Amino acid sequence: MTRSTYSVIFLIFFVSLFFLNIASGVAQRAILRDTEPLVLMIESLISASPAILVFCFAYFCMTRRLRDCGQSPNKAWFILIPLFNICYCVYLCFPRSKHCSV
Incomplete structure (x- = not known):
């Protein structure tokens, strides 16, 4: 995946995560009020x-x-480390591709 493609997808990911966290907070508060099983399942999925x-x-x-940068794909697990994950995702927007001759 090239730098530009990754950067665009990362930006979409970051904005989506922001709004999903807001929706998740609303759903978690709604779980405490509702008793209908189907509604609880939908709120849990949210x-x-x-x-x-x-x-x-x-x-x-x-x-x-x-992989495109020539690093181990196992480093993707760094996304589970709070605060470091955002820095690492932003860092991946900058290195050049190893297969590119430019």
Whole structure:
């Protein structure tokens, strides 16, 4: 995955994560009020959506970008470390691709 593609996807990921965290907070507060099983299941899925988004971003985007940079795809696990994860994701926007001759 090239720098520009990763940078655009990272920006979309970051904005999406912001809004999903807001929706997750609202859903977690609603879980305490509702008793309907179907509503509780939907609210629980909304609450889990930020974690699912982070996992998908790490698996599909970060691993490809790390491979493209010539680094180990296992470094995508750094996304689980609070505060360091954002810095590392931003760092991956800058290194050149190893297969590119420019």
